[in-house]
Every structure is written in structure tokens, then in C-alpha cells.
Amino acid sequence: MFRNKMDLRIKMAILPFTDFQFYRRDYIAEIGQSQSTPEYKKYMKKTFIKDLLPALHQTERIEQLDEIELLAEKFYSYRSVTEWTEQGAQPEQFYMQRLKELSRLFLTHRNGKVALKYWESTDEKQNANSMFSAYRGIYKVALWNSLNRMMCTDLMVMIYLLSNGLEDEHVLGAYHALVYLPDTQLERVLDKGVAETHLHLSASGQFSLNWQQIMAPARSAQRKADENHTYIDRLTGRDPDLQLYTLAAASIRLLLGAYLQSIQGHRITENRMLPDYLQNLAAAKENGRGGMKPFIRLVEFFYAGANLKEQGYDEKSLQELFEDLRHELTGGGARSDQPHRLWSERMAAMDSLYPIFGAHAHTSLENLLLFRSLRYMLQQPADRLFTKLFWQYIRIKNQQFTRAVQRNHIRGLPYFLDYFDKATDRKISENNLEYYGFMLHHQLQNPHLKKLEIRIAPPKKGSVQEMKTEAAGKLLSFFKAYQQILEEKNEAQQGGFAPLAGIIYHFIKMPDEKHQEKCWFDYSEQDRNKEKLSFKTNQVHYERQMIAVRELREHIPGLADYIVGIDAANLETAAEPWVFAPIFRQARNSDTHKLVYPDYPLRKINNLGLTYHAGEDFRHMLTGLRHIHEVIDHFQFRAGDRIGHGMVLGVEVRKWALRNRVVILPRVEYLENLLWVWGMCRSGHKLTDVDVAALEHKIVLLAEGIYPSMNGITVHLLWKAYQSKFAWIGESMNKVGDSTREAWFCEQLSPGTRWTEDMLSHTYHCKCFMNRMQEPIEVEITAYEEVLIHEVQQIVLRKVSSDGIIIETNPTSNAAIGEIEHIFEHYIHNLNRRGLPGNQQLGDSVMVSINTDDPVVFNTNIDNEFAYIFYSLHEKGYAREDILGWIDHVREMGLTSSFIESKQIPIPNLIRELTAIISRLEEYLYGS
Incomplete structure (x- = not known):
């Protein structure tokens, strides 16, 4: 409830910057035209709120x-809007004032950084x-956690x-x-160094990089067929x-950037405004490549x-218009033909504004555009064309922001995956050096990261061989990018150490899309018809991937120091742990691994670390x-292995039950839950x-x-x-003899035939x-069930703790995905x-x-994630010394829980080590 109320207030306050309705209609201007309070109230109810x-x-x-009506009156009161129009100001001045209010409330600067003002200021007190x-x-802090995912706050920083x-x-x-x-x-604590141990590389950037690519659109023929999901919210x-x-x-x-560049160093006068x-520009280009009239x-x-x-535009026409304008304003493409040595310069060169602004040593070109735009509007508020175009641009940008950065309003991974897809939809291929370079460059800028x-x-x-070749190609790009950075x-910095x-x-948890067609009856060890067994095709694929990863890291000397672990991620409901159990056991078993490299007997090969999203x-x-519990028991987890997220361990049972x-x-999911509890007893x-x-009675009813x-x-x-599922799929298929096959056909057993363990295993x-099994059933969470869940939770917690398993939060x-009301309710303090x-x-x-998971989806970084937990403990009343x-x-x-071995290598030595690995990868891929 706290989160819902808070988020609603934030959304109401920032509507002019974020809601597409304000692109279509200037509600602030219309409010300002109200001649009396009754007329204002009528407009707010009949038009503003209705729309x-x-x-x-x-x-x-x-x-x-x-x-809603009261919040609308609070944030868009008759007095606050009309005081601008009475002074002859345009409605855009209201937007500027709102932006200033937000910045005064939330921002300060400290130690050379723009920082959050987490304390109550004098203005707030008064x-x-x-x-x-x-x-x-x-x-x-909780407000900021939500606001930071509702709009692009770069604008607040600039103002x-x-x-x-x-x-x-x-x-x-x-x-x-x-x-x-x-x-x-x-910050002094973080200065000692932090580790990021749960980060998906494809989602490790920031929205600013995504927006830069969106603002340099490729021709329709070059775009991927499904790229429109970048723009469409599938759920709403x-x-x-x-x-x-x-x-x-x-x-x-492009127009705003070109105009701002044209006035740099000049005194702004009325005859130098955007119109x-x-x-x-139109007069100068009249005889050019089609002129400026279409634009x-x-x-x-x-x-x-x-x-x-409705005006007749489509993607093709707007794409052509963009390219024509870019040619007119820059004389060519968005990127420079000159090679760029620094990664910051390479990123800038991808921006369509690069030929206009050139490289900027201090920031991104988008931030430069925002800064110059706001500065210009403060100096020249009379340029209505510029200010209106700018705010329209900001609304479109924030609409895209809300499609790439996940909010709080719908929980669960299926909703997250839609954001993940949009946030990671880039033009740069994963095989490309730039893909790894941009992501690593962004992360490694953090001075605290070790x-x-x-x-x-x-x-x-x-x-397996084809997989090894594919993996080697991507690794080559990764190591080259890492080396260059x-x-x-x-x-x-002239030496020193680097992260x-x-x-x-x-592995990607994928459902078995053909589960409705399974029939073990048609499977035999001889023909290996994998599709007849549930998840067998997936498991064979995962096994090949595991073998390819293991053989590659043990074939190329030094690679085992950088390929440090395996995981399985994606929808938890798509594939349960039993599908992956044999794969992880195979990764853990020492009899399948080399101890040292044959040609380098003094160079050890560390075991793979195991972690798993659960x-x-x-x-x-x-x-x-x-x-x-299944992962720890059946994957051969040992001290130092990790569980990704593990939210269920820290969720308060009573709160979850009330919600x-x-x-x-599915019936089988609940049945296996109860069988698992019975097995613990x-x-x-x-x-x-x-x-x-009573537990056994419920199990029998479900089985019936x-x-x-x-x-x-x-x-x-x-x-x-149920326990037999954790073996290799199909391992026991030939244990059922011909006589049993004849006695059992589909759901019918011949008279006198009794079920056996193997027969029950085959029903999966x-x-x-x-x-x-998959038929949905409804289960009431009674007071008895609450007690059961709490007791089981404590057992699993004690096992995780005593076995030395680390939880990656x-x-x-x-907060966005799981059973958490808001950031201050995070479960980490329940675990430790x-x-x-x-x-x-x-x-x-x-x-x-503490980690970030997917920084671009949640608009965050590792330092800020530590800060959210720091402030959440402060909110609970703990002493600051204890919190620190x-x-x-x-x-x-x-x-210490990272799978990366703790060692300090001077940067020059590390570069030489990477050079050797790059050389070996090239030899593996292309020969000597």
C-alpha cells in the first residue's frame, strides 16, 4: 500500500514530462486560461482527469x-498555474518551475558528484x-527509487x-x-572495494546508451523484423x-542540436532565435537535395x-526525412570515419549529434544537448518554438524510458522479460568487440569496483565443437575489449591495479514447448527419440553447452581464470531444477576435469563455481x-556456492499470505511441494x-x-x-519390461496391475x-498453511546458513519483481x-x-544498490555505527564470495596475460 500511494503521487507530479497525452494537448495552457475557480474545477474534472x-x-x-482529484489540484492548482499566465509567461515556464522544485527537493552536490539530498531540508521543514x-x-530515498524509474532524471540534474x-x-x-x-x-566504506557478482552483461549499460542508438535509427530494411517491440508495451x-x-x-x-551549436559563443538576440x-536554413537549402520544406x-x-x-507519415517516410536532414546539417552519417582510440570517444561517435557537437570530454552528447537547451531556455524564454519542441522531445524520450526501465506496478519475471527484451535490443551484435567494450567501459568506470x-x-x-567455436569467437571480442579498456x-592512471x-x-531456463505431445512409449535407448521425453531435448542441449564450456576453458591456458562459473536464469516456472541437476553435477564432479594444463603443469585449473536463480x-x-532446497541437495552445492535472489527466504510469511x-x-507443483515437505519429515x-x-491425506487427494x-x-x-526426476532424463526408461508395457496403455492399467516407482516416473x-498434472488448481493459504510455510522456511534458512551458501541479493x-512492498522492505536484513x-x-x-542484476532495466548501479540497503536500515532505527x-x-x-580468485595484478601484467589468451584464442579459431 505504501508503494502504491507513493508511486501514484510521483506519477501525478511528473505527468507533463512523461505522459503522451501532454504531447497531444497542452493541459497547463488550458488550465491557465480558466477565468475563475469554478471554471478551473470544472475543467479539471471534465477534461484533465477524464483524459x-x-x-x-x-x-x-x-x-x-x-x-486523483485532490492530487490533481495539489500539483496543478489554479493559483500555481495562473500566476504564470497572469505575468504573461508561457505554460512552458510552469514545466521549468516544476523541474526546479524537483531538483531542489532531491539533489545536491558533494565531493565532485551530483548526489541525492536524503535529508529534510530547511525549505521542507518550513x-x-x-x-x-x-x-x-x-x-x-524510497521516493527516488520509484521516481528514478518513472522518468529520465538527467533533466533534473541539468536544471x-x-x-x-x-x-x-x-x-x-x-x-x-x-x-x-x-x-x-x-562512500568511505565503499572505497575499500566492492564486487559485482550478479550482473547480466546484455543489460549492464544505461538507458542513455540505448537512447543514443534509438536517436540514430537505421533504415527499415536494416532493422530486425521484431524491433517494434522497442516501442510497444505488450501488456498495456x-x-x-x-x-x-x-x-x-x-x-x-538534430535540429535543436544544430541550432544550439550555431549560437555557441554568440550573444542571443531576438533575430537569432530558432524560427x-x-x-x-530553409532559404539556404532551397536548391539543395530536396530543400527543407518537408522537414x-x-x-x-x-x-x-x-x-x-493521420498526417500521412509512416516509418519509411520519417526515416528518409531523418537521413535527409542529417545530410543537410552534417553532410554525412552520424559516425566519423576517423578511428577513435578512447572508448568514451567511440561511444560519442555513435551519436547522430557527433558531427554537430564533436567529442566532449566531460559527458555524453545527450547530456550536453539537455544542458545547452535548458540554459538557452532560461536565457531566452521568448523562443516558444524551441521550448515547445524541446518539451515534446522530452515527452517522447520519457515514453521510451518507461518502456525500457521497469516500474513497480506488476510483479513477476514474465513482466520483467518484456522490459529486458526492450532494454537489450541493440544494433550491436554480441559477436562485436564494441558490444563488450561499451558494457565493460560503463561498469569499469566505478572506482570502487574490484x-x-x-x-x-x-x-x-x-x-559441441560448433559451440566451442562460437564461444571462442565471443570470448575473443570480450578479451580484446577488456584489454583495450x-x-x-x-x-x-600510470599503472596501479584494475578490476x-x-x-x-x-543456461536459459526454457519450457518444453512440446509437452502436450510426449509419449515415453515411443522412446527407446536405440533410436533416442528425445522429443518423446519431457525436457530431454533441452537437457541434451544444456549438456552440450556444459561440455563445450568445460572443454574450452581447459584447452586454452589461462581461460579457467576468467570463465569462473555457471548459472541458470530466466522464468523460474519455465524449467524446474530437476532439468538442470545432472548438468550441474557433471560440472561439479572432479573426475570430468583436468587439474592443470598439459603444457603448463604449474598453471592450475580452478573448479567452476555454481550459482542458480531460485x-x-x-x-x-x-x-x-x-x-x-532442491538445488542445494541435488546439484552438489558446497560452501561458497550461491543462490541468485533467494527472495523467498526473506519474505515474511504473514505479509505474503495476506496478499x-x-x-x-498447476496440480503437480502443489503435489511436489507437499511431497517435498513429507520427505523432510x-x-x-x-x-x-x-x-x-493430514499432510498424507492431502497428497493422496491430489494424486487422485x-x-x-x-x-x-x-x-x-x-x-x-518425484526424487527420480533429478537423474538424467530417460535413465530408467528401459527398466519397464515388455509385460508392463502390455499391461499399461495410456491411462488404463490392466486388472491386477499395481503401480511401481518406475511406472510413476514415466507418467512425467x-x-x-x-x-x-498441469491442470490449474486453487489453494487457500490457511492459518495452518502459514505455520507450515514458516517452519519450512526456517529449516531451509538454517541449511543455507550452515552449508555456507551465499544469497545474491x-x-x-x-523490489520491482518480487514480493516486496517497497525498497525499505527489502528482505536482506531478515537473512543476515x-x-x-x-x-x-x-x-x-x-x-x-549486494548486486545490481540488470542495471539498464532498473536504472541503477552497484554503489546505489548498497545505498538503498544502507538507508533502509537507517529507516528501521539502527545506529549508524552498526549499519556502517x-x-x-x-x-x-x-x-570473498566471488568466483574470481582474489589477487592483485598490476595493470601492465594483466594486459600481458590477456594478450597471451587473445593469441591462443586466435590460434584456436584461425590456426597458427
Whole structure:
């Protein structure tokens, strides 16, 4: 509820910058035309709220319409709007004022960085009705966590700098994509060094890089067939024609940039404003390559908020218009033909503004555009054409931002995956050196980072040899990019040490799309008809990937120091742990691995570290807990291995039960949950409040919904069949003799035939039984079930703690995806209380680390993720000294739990080591 109320207030306050309705219609101007309070109230109710309510419904939980009306009056009051129009100002001045209010509330600068003002300022104390008066002081951190994912806050930073008299462009060096959240004391702790151990490389950039690529659109013929998902919100269907407005915005961006460059160093006068520049440009280009008339027509439509589709525009025409304009303004393409040595220059050269602005040493060209635009509008508010075009551009940009950065309003991984797809939809191929270079360059700019583990997908198709070749090609690009970045760093800082990078290959949890066609009856060891067994095709593919990764890292000397672990990620419901159990056991078994490189007997080969996404997104808490327990038990996890997210371990059962009074899930999922609990009772775990007889009765009732004949079926037999799933799929298929085959056809057993463990195991590969297994059932979370879940949770927590398993937490990701009300409710402090006041038990002494997961999807970085947890503990009332000590402990735990070996290598030595690996990879790929 806290999150819903807070997010609604933020959204209402920033509507003019973020909602597409404001592109079509200038509501602030219309409010300013109200002649009286009654007329204003009528307009707000009949027009403003009526128009914007559908958009609010798409992302916010609205409980009372009255609340919307009051918030609209608070943020867009008659007095606050009309005081501008009465002075003859344009409505854009209201937008500027709102931006200034937001920057005063949230921003400050400290130690050369633009930082969050997390304390309650004097202005807030004196003004009881400030913008977010109910969320003062430390609660502004929670506000920022949401606001930072609702709009691109770069604009707030620029207006903050300008409002504080910082008008020279070199000050932009104080801002690198994100507002800095740690305070001075926390920063001193982070100065000791941090490790990033849960980061997916493809989502490790920032929105600014994505936007830069969107603003340099390729021809339609060059675009991927499914690229439109960059523009369309699949779940809400908002603005399916946004790609048209985005293409138009790319042209407007060029115009604004060219105009701002033309006035650099000149005194701004009325005859140097944008309309005159455009008119002069049109006259000069009249006899050129088609002239400027088509573009001027687009400017007029964009200014007026016209429907571009109704005006006859389509992707092709807007693409051609962009390219014509770029040619007219720059004389060629967006990129320079000159090679760029520095990665910052390479990134700038990809921007369509590069031929106009050139490289800028302090910041991105987009930030330079924003800074110059706001500075110009403050100096020359009379240029209505410029200001209106600029705000229209900002609205389109923020619409794209909300499609790439995930909000809080829908939980779960399926929703996240839509954002992930859009945020990682780039023109640069994963085989390209620039792909790795841009991602690594962005991450390695953090001076606190000592270890960087990146997750990348293993090779996808073909034989083991083909997979090895594909992997070697990508690794070659990775190492070349890493080497070049280190060379750049070495030159800049004259030696020293650099962050160590390591790769974790993560298998993709994929569903068995043909599960409705399975029939074990048609499978035999001789023909190996894999498609007849559930997930067998997937498992064979994963095994090939595992073998390819293992053989490659053990074939090329030194590679084992950089390929450090394996993982499995994606939808938790797509493939359960049993599919991967044999793969991870194979990775762990020492009899399949070399100890040293044959030609380098003194160079050891470290074992692969194991980590696995589990307990992140679950229908039922028992399912999430079961998955974690299954991974530890059946994957041969040892001390130092890790679980990704593990949210279910820290979720408070009572709160989850109140939000999920009735749960819907497949019958077999609930059956296996109860079988797992029964197995724990059988193995000696003391579940004091569990009635085993009642548990067995529920298991039998569930089994009756799957098996028409229960002849010979016992709970123990069902449990053994469930346990057998963790062996290699198909391993026991030939154990069923011909006589049993004749006695069993589909769902019918011949008279007198009794079920056996192997027969029950086979039903997981029979479409007749699988249809019944997958049938959704509803389960009520009763008080008894709450007690059961809590007891089981404590057992799993104690096992995780005693076995030395580390939980990789990702605060913003967890708040957006999981069962967390807001960032201050993060579960990490439930897992580990070491050093915090109170009695510590084994169950709340779990080792944890703090990471980012997917920075571009959640608009964050590792320092800010530490800060969110730091402030959440502060909000709970712990002493600052205790919090700093706890953060320092968790920071150190992240470093020691990394699969990257702890060592300090001078940058020149590290470069030489990478050079040798690059040479060996090239030899492997291309021969000597």
C-alpha cells in the first residue's frame, strides 16, 4: 500500500514530462486560461482527469477517484498555474518551475558528484505542504527509487546545475548517468572495494546508451523484423504508433542540436532565435537535395502535437526525412570515419549529434544537448518554438524510458522479460568487440569496483565443437575489449591495479514447448527419440553447452581464470531444477576435469563455481523454498556456492499470505511441494506443527486428480518418483519390461496391475497424465498453511546458513519483481543480522551479497544498490555505527564470495596475460 500511494503521487507530479497525452494537448495552457475557480474545477474534472485517468490506470493502483482529484489540484492548482499566465509567461515556464522544485527537493552536490539530498531540508521543514510533504527526509530515498524509474532524471540534474549558477559545460563531469546515493560515511566504506557478482552483461549499460542508438535509427530494411517491440508495451498496448513519434524526435533532436551549436559563443538576440534559424536554413537549402520544406512541415506537426499517422507519415517516410536532414546539417552519417582510440570517444561517435557537437570530454552528447537547451531556455524564454519542441522531445524520450526501465506496478519475471527484451535490443551484435567494450567501459568506470562477474549466455546451437567455436569467437571480442579498456586505464592512471573480470555462463531456463505431445512409449535407448521425453531435448542441449564450456576453458591456458562459473536464469516456472541437476553435477564432479594444463603443469585449473536463480519468482512460497532446497541437495552445492535472489527466504510469511490468500498453480507443483515437505519429515526434520497424517491425506487427494487408478500408490512411492526426476532424463526408461508395457496403455492399467516407482516416473513423460498434472488448481493459504510455510522456511534458512551458501541479493530488481512492498522492505536484513542489535540465530546469519542484476532495466548501479540497503536500515532505527559495520561486512562478503580468485595484478601484467589468451584464442579459431 505504501508503494502504491507513493508511486501514484510521483506519477501525478511528473505527468507533463512523461505522459503522451501532454504531447497531444497542452493541459497547463488550458488550465491557465480558466477565468475563475469554478471554471478551473470544472475543467479539471471534465477534461484533465477524464483524459489522463486511462493512462494512470495502466500503471497505477487507483483506489479512490477523489484521491486523483485532490492530487490533481495539489500539483496543478489554479493559483500555481495562473500566476504564470497572469505575468504573461508561457505554460512552458510552469514545466521549468516544476523541474526546479524537483531538483531542489532531491539533489545536491558533494565531493565532485551530483548526489541525492536524503535529508529534510530547511525549505521542507518550513513548508508543510511541499510537493511530497508526506515523504520527508529518509523517505525521499524510497521516493527516488520509484521516481528514478518513472522518468529520465538527467533533466533534473541539468536544471539543478544551472539553478545553482554552474553554467560552464565542464561541470557535467560531475554527473555520470546516475545521481549518486551514498553519503560520505558510506562512500568511505565503499572505497575499500566492492564486487559485482550478479550482473547480466546484455543489460549492464544505461538507458542513455540505448537512447543514443534509438536517436540514430537505421533504415527499415536494416532493422530486425521484431524491433517494434522497442516501442510497444505488450501488456498495456499503449501508443502502438510511438515508433513514428520517436523517429520524428530523432529529427527534432538534430535540429535543436544544430541550432544550439550555431549560437555557441554568440550573444542571443531576438533575430537569432530558432524560427529565424530555421527560416535561414530553409532559404539556404532551397536548391539543395530536396530543400527543407518537408522537414519544416514535420516541425509544425510536432510542435502542434499532431497525430503523425493521420498526417500521412509512416516509418519509411520519417526515416528518409531523418537521413535527409542529417545530410543537410552534417553532410554525412552520424559516425566519423576517423578511428577513435578512447572508448568514451567511440561511444560519442555513435551519436547522430557527433558531427554537430564533436567529442566532449566531460559527458555524453545527450547530456550536453539537455544542458545547452535548458540554459538557452532560461536565457531566452521568448523562443516558444524551441521550448515547445524541446518539451515534446522530452515527452517522447520519457515514453521510451518507461518502456525500457521497469516500474513497480506488476510483479513477476514474465513482466520483467518484456522490459529486458526492450532494454537489450541493440544494433550491436554480441559477436562485436564494441558490444563488450561499451558494457565493460560503463561498469569499469566505478572506482570502487574490484571484481566484476558478468553473466553471458553459452553458445546456442550445433555440435559441441560448433559451440566451442562460437564461444571462442565471443570470448575473443570480450578479451580484446577488456584489454583495450585496461590499456586506456593504464595510460590515464600510470599503472596501479584494475578490476578483475570473470564470466559466468548462464543456461536459459526454457519450457518444453512440446509437452502436450510426449509419449515415453515411443522412446527407446536405440533410436533416442528425445522429443518423446519431457525436457530431454533441452537437457541434451544444456549438456552440450556444459561440455563445450568445460572443454574450452581447459584447452586454452589461462581461460579457467576468467570463465569462473555457471548459472541458470530466466522464468523460474519455465524449467524446474530437476532439468538442470545432472548438468550441474557433471560440472561439479572432479573426475570430468583436468587439474592443470598439459603444457603448463604449474598453471592450475580452478573448479567452476555454481550459482542458480531460485526463489525469486514463485506462485507459492513452498515452491520457491523447495527449489532452493532442491538445488542445494541435488546439484552438489558446497560452501561458497550461491543462490541468485533467494527472495523467498526473506519474505515474511504473514505479509505474503495476506496478499495471496488464494494461490493458483498447476496440480503437480502443489503435489511436489507437499511431497517435498513429507520427505523432510521422513528425513528427521522436526516440523512441530505439521500433522503428517493430514499432510498424507492431502497428497493422496491430489494424486487422485492425476491417476484414475490408485492401485499400489502410496505417499512413499509418489515421493520416490518425484526424487527420480533429478537423474538424467530417460535413465530408467528401459527398466519397464515388455509385460508392463502390455499391461499399461495410456491411462488404463490392466486388472491386477499395481503401480511401481518406475511406472510413476514415466507418467512425467506421458501426455495423458501430464495434462492432468498441469491442470490449474486453487489453494487457500490457511492459518495452518502459514505455520507450515514458516517452519519450512526456517529449516531451509538454517541449511543455507550452515552449508555456507551465499544469497545474491539485488535490491531494486527484487523490489520491482518480487514480493516486496517497497525498497525499505527489502528482505536482506531478515537473512543476515550479524552486527545488528538483537540475538542472532543460525537462520538469520545467512551470507549475502549486494548486486545490481540488470542495471539498464532498473536504472541503477552497484554503489546505489548498497545505498538503498544502507538507508533502509537507517529507516528501521539502527545506529549508524552498526549499519556502517554491517555494510562493511556485507561488502567484504561480496568480495570473498566471488568466483574470481582474489589477487592483485598490476595493470601492465594483466594486459600481458590477456594478450597471451587473445593469441591462443586466435590460434584456436584461425590456426597458427
